[in-house]
Amino acid sequence: MELRHLRYFVAVAEECHFGRAAARLHVTQSTLSTQVKALEREVGGPVFVRTSRRVELTEAGELLLVEARRTLGQADRALDVARQSVRGETGAVRIGFSGIAVLEGTLVTDLHRFHTAHPRVELHLAELPPAVQVQGLRDGTLDIGYSPDNGLGDVNDLVMRRGARTTLSIAARHDHALASAASIAPTDLEGEKLIVYAADQDDESVLDRFGAEERAHVHLVTSTLGALALAAAGVGVAVVPAAAERIRLPDLVHRPLRDTSDVDVMTLSRPDELAGSVRAFVRSCDRAAEA
Structure with a gap:
């Protein structure tokens, strides 16, 4: 059984008419009838009683309608959650930072700007030495790093953005x-x-x-x-x-x-990041740098 079958079934049940349901779904009436018959074959019996003037649910159809609505609602919620994650509206960003990033205001400014635009994303912070931040980005325990440019070592496998500069x-x-x-x-x-x-x-x-x-x-x-x-x-x-x-x-x-x-504060991230929330954080920092 496919979700398409359930959507077609619910439309017919709510419209009580194949023609109106087909128009609502933007499909032909013959296509709709074919899909409903396929559903009935899987159920093992009719879900509608068809008359010349209207369509009524059978007992099995009434029971199926309750579960179909529940299933479609859950599917829609699952898709919405996934889309929110891709857009960076949910999820979490794990950030390692050195004290200089807080003192210079770079970290606080970035956090405020991102939280204002993405209030549902969780932000987890840990003060860590630069070398530990680099390792965390590589092994996946961190998503973003804020570090002075000295002490980083070879970070050619990471993306670096220059932030504040201090004496x-x-x-x-x-x-x-x-x-x-x-x-x-x-x-x-x-x-x-x-x-x-x-x-x-x-x-x-x-x-x-x-x-x-x-x-x-x-x-x-x-x-x-x-x-x-x-x-x-x-x-x-x-x-x-x-x-x-x-x-x-x-x-x-x-x-x-x-x-x-002088000492520069660098923002570190992984190339080809998959997490939507982390990509959104990086985009937020990039837009601020370009402004």
Whole structure:
């Protein structure tokens, strides 16, 4: 039995007339009659009593009408749910992010814009180091990543979009010698214990930036908030995005770091994404970037 048979049957039952039902379905009356006969063969008996003036349901037809309407309603709901998913109106988006994406406003702006347009889509967020985000995108446990461009490694198999750009600053305890400076140059950091964000605790790219002889003076952390907490405690001075100044911690001051390259926030996703909700999120980000 096909859904088409049930739709034809319901139309005839509701119109009580083959001609009117055929016009409603935009088929010929002979086609409709053929389909109803095929249905009756599957049922094993008549579902209509045909007279010269009207069509009436048999007892079997009355029972079938209740179930047919229920079945067609469920089929329509299933199709509607699938279409909503394809359009990105339902489902979920799993997002990994680094703190810089929140501080710079990139993540919050993207989330607000997407949620306004797709309020029924669930958004799941987890703060994760860049390397973990990349792995999550590859193994399917994440859908979108927000990460600084440093520490990503080889991501040629992923789609990257450049977002906000930020400069670096130094966060230090208020009584630290560097706290009184208007700005700080990299040479001013010689001999200092540096607290640096890294993708993981063995991030060679971060260590190499400070030279092999300085490795004993570099403390790697995997969150901006952790770096600020250590700096406020006097463990060392933290190299953080300038936007980290928006996080106010007791006894902590921020100073601009001169003569260093900027940091870009990258949005990461998979090519050829299948999930409608994720595709909708990516489209939302792309349209914002083009505006």
